[in-house]
Amino acid sequence: MTRDEARALDAADPLRGFRDRFVLPEGVIYLDGNSLGPLPRATAPALADMIERQWGERLIRSWNEGWIEAPARIGGKIARLIGAGEEEVIVADSTSANLFKLIVAALRLDPARKTIVSELGNFPTDLHIAEGAVGCVPGAVLKAVPRDRIGATLGEDTALLLLTHVHYKTAERFDMAAWTERAHAAGALILWDLSHSAGAVPVDLNGTQADLAVGCGYKYLNGGPGAPAFLHVHTKWQERLANPVSGWMGHSAPFAFEDGYRPAAGVTRWLAGTPAMLGLAGLETGVDLLLEVDPVLIAAKSAALFDSVAAIGDALGLVCVSPRDPALRGSHISFRHPHAYALCQALIAQGVIGDFRDPDVLRFGLTPLYLGHEDVVRAGEILREILESRTYLNPEFSKRNAVT
Amino acid sequence: MTRDEARALDAADPLRGFRDRFVLPEGVIYLDGNSLGPLPRATAPALADMIERQWGERLIRSWNEGWIEAPARIGGKIARLIGAGEEEVIVADSTSANLFKLIVAALRLDPARKTIVSELGNFPTDLHIAEGAVGCVPGAVLKAVPRDRIGATLGEDTALLLLTHVHYKTAERFDMAAWTERAHAAGALILWDLSHSAGAVPVDLNGTQADLAVGCGYKYLNGGPGAPAFLHVHTKWQERLANPVSGWMGHSAPFAFEDGYRPAAGVTRWLAGTPAMLGLAGLETGVDLLLEVDPVLIAAKSAALFDSVAAIGDALGLVCVSPRDPALRGSHISFRHPHAYALCQALIAQGVIGDFRDPDVLRFGLTPLYLGHEDVVRAGEILREILESRTYLNPEFSKRNAVT
Known part of the structure; x- marks a missing residue:
């Protein structure tokens, strides 16, 4: 999917109005709502x-x-x-x-x-x-x-x-x-x-x-x-x-x-x-x-986001361990990779926040209320760049944090 | 104790600076910090x-x-x-x-x-x-x-x-x-x-x-x-x-x-x-x-506040059920009264917040960081007025809340 195609999908997304209901920091693509959901704008008040x-x-x-x-x-x-x-x-x-x-x-x-x-x-x-x-x-x-x-x-x-x-x-x-x-x-x-x-x-x-x-x-x-x-x-x-x-x-x-x-x-x-x-x-x-949200729209968009990320993973040769059939899975997608931890850290360093699950799983939460197809395409571009340049092999990305 | 005497004690209170560290609503004398402490000013930020x-x-x-x-x-x-x-x-x-x-x-x-x-x-x-x-x-x-x-x-x-x-x-x-x-x-x-x-x-x-x-x-x-x-x-x-x-x-x-x-x-x-x-x-x-506080100062002021409230209770003929010796008690004072619930509600209606404990106890928390002797004297005046006028017998004060 190109960025233009993704933007077109986002423009037609019936859930697009919900994105502004969340605080989403500049420079971050947040693929970790399944670990800690982001801050709704209504929460601080x-x-x-x-x-x-x-x-x-x-x-x-x-x-x-x-x-x-x-x-x-x-x-x-x-x-x-x-x-x-x-x-x-x-x-x-x-x-x-x-x-x-x-x-x-x-x-x-x-x-x-x-x-x-x-x-x-x-x-x-x-x-x-x-x-x-x-x-x-x-x-x-x-x-x-x-x-x-x-x-x-x-x-x-x-x-x-x-x-x-x-x-x-x-x-x-x-x-x-x-x-x-x-x-x-x-x-x-x-x-x-x-x-x-x-x-x-x-x-x-x-x-x-x-x-x-x-x-x-x-x-x-x-x-x-x-x-x-x-x-x-x-x-x-x-x-x-x-x-x-x-x-x-x-x-x-x-x-x-x-x-x-x-x-x-x-x-x-x-x-x-x-x-x-x-x-x-x-x-x-x-x-x-x-x-406020129609759960049918959530399920449909989750499935569409999953397909986009799965296609990116396939193109990059990643091993997807999540079921392809939406009826058989939740709203996240996981890949196995021998350097999953370092990959996750290299992504975070570039603002793409997913998470690592021991021992070798890279996990991305796909939350339809605030994620767009363009986010997913941009995250895929960053992931491709990290994989191709092998920057994830930089030792700084292998230092373990207390919470992974 | 007169209001002037109380003000003099407050002026000499080594803890007086801590009062401004709390949000204390206008028109409220808060004698319930032992149930829910008030909001420190530093908390909202x-x-x-x-x-x-x-x-x-x-x-x-x-x-x-x-x-x-x-x-x-x-x-x-x-x-x-x-x-x-x-x-x-x-x-x-x-x-x-x-x-x-x-x-x-x-x-x-x-x-x-x-x-x-x-x-x-x-x-x-x-x-x-x-x-x-x-x-x-x-x-x-x-x-x-x-x-x-x-x-x-x-x-x-x-x-x-x-x-x-x-x-x-x-x-x-x-x-x-x-x-x-x-x-x-x-x-x-x-x-x-x-x-x-x-x-x-x-x-x-x-x-x-x-x-x-x-x-x-x-x-x-x-x-x-x-x-x-x-x-x-x-x-x-x-x-x-x-x-x-x-x-x-x-x-x-x-x-x-x-x-x-x-x-x-x-x-x-x-x-x-x-x-x-x-x-x-x-x-x-x-x-x-x-x-930040010296616990010795907390204990000393708690004892002084207790003595003031106990004297007020004695003067009003209330039955104090808390030990008079500071070494034998905590930092609240309780009185038994057959109309304790209604008395508590009548006090709250006038901004003096203590609490009631089933079946007949009226309880006041004495928290030295933000309570002054003048607060206690004013609360005593309001209590005297309620007892003497018997306004606590107004049926509205006997309606039980879910939380007492």
Whole structure:
């Protein structure tokens, strides 16, 4: 694709108006929205209101002027992005903490079922947290197996199937309907990690009868660095699952200050500590922006951007490890390369920000709201120049950062 | 005390310069810093930098430009406020989540000790979380007893004594050295909740040989609504305790993306999910401000403010439930009154913000950095007027808010 062809596509893009809703620094092509979404223009004013008026002027009174409802209110908005009921989602803690709470709860549901099944190579925190959660339920076992053995591993002992909908590295996407049905056929619940899905690919939790889900707020939801995460519990499980991290905000009457814990009705019981209001304000702004967009347009443009980048990769002889079929993947594309880390650093030095995933994957997030075809073509030109000149072999690009 | 006498005291106050470091709304006397500390003037600019430059301009690169170290860096600063080593404190999650992690870990340390002892009437989330944590360790038991039976309840089965240093309602303060020694004499560890202590009263964790501690960031540390909390683990326990919420940020090599969990060395293993950067930026600003202050001056002024308010209460015939001896209490003062809720609302309607604690306590936080003696005298005049005119009996003041 030439730059002119790309510009023509961008001019006809029905989402082009959304680009100006984000702060995008000069000289940067940001292909890392799947790791940290960029700053929406509405966020700084919303945070200024949170800080200067709600905290500074109204002080403690703000708890009765919108703060206490924020986790459920924002959860209800996220529910609309993931096909859930508004009373099935709440914002709380981190993805890791939410995984812990739901896994422990699911492992306690049926004394005859004490196994959690997941995928080797799943995002690490999912497996790490599952290890920790298993340690909190006597007799519980984690079976992490390769993708092609997941189905055969489900059995009479399975309490829970834990899957990440879109793989963080390859972008492979599980068929949510099929795997939910398979888990149910085995008598197990399913817990979906939607961290690389929410706001990026169509998700229909209730249409697929999914039981439980979690996801993060700082990727495609553009909620800000370390934004609070969300948690979903299908209505049918809400009164049957108990939060092991039984903090006061999940209590039925937190301000009655009772010695004994009585869980709140509904999804509120999954709260633990005091809601993180600064993070919630950032998240709400990001979610509000996404609610303005037709998800069909997001999916179509993601597919078009993917095809452009895949074609560039093919032309440069890169090995694409992401599925070509849009129905089988998320909204990022990954290539394997023996010098992936150095390539990533050489790209960043020229303003093309993607990321590296150990040991040899170069990953680019394709976020339709603010990326254009011209961005992709220009990034491809820079990548070609780096590959051909072999500047990535400069030792400075191999120095490892703490965060890669 | 007359207004003139109060003004003279304020003019001689060595802390008077700190008042201008906070945003204090016109017409408000804020006696609720022990529930939500007010906004430091430095916070809005620090958050603007976090949002517009660090997130907006630097994007994902900021993780290598100070973000990843923030939990340990800010923890190290809090350590200086509570008498701990800088490598013994980290900022993570909420107080509730941190309690959960440490209680579960402590209950697993010695198979012969499975009891956690705490106080009835402790802050609810401490007892609620202890209930949940006990459910995660086979054979574990929570014994919550009245304060006068705590000592006798410690025994050969006690794994952990969980105490809140300063009582959220009465302000009673445990003798940290004596109770730590008592727990150790029984062979148990001690876990201090410092939520109403840090930044308010002298705390010397290492001087008293305390094992574990947690505390919140949004009260006297002025970190903002729902600020991240902190967690302390004495060096001697750091390699022996395991975090049950074993998320990726507590992994020894989070960016190696290994399937198996290997805890990080030191206090870093208590992290779970991705650090909440907006909240951390607010907290760091609040903590930096406190580090400028001589804690001896804070203690002295807190005692003087307490005496003024206690004298006002005595003159109005209110029943003070807080200890008169400054060594036996924190930095708030509480009165019992049959119409405490309505009184609190009537005060708020006139700009005097304290808070109500079920069922009959009216509580005032006395924060020396920005409160003056004149504030206290004026608040006393308003309280006298409300009590004498009995305007608090107006039914509008009895309507219960969600958050009290």
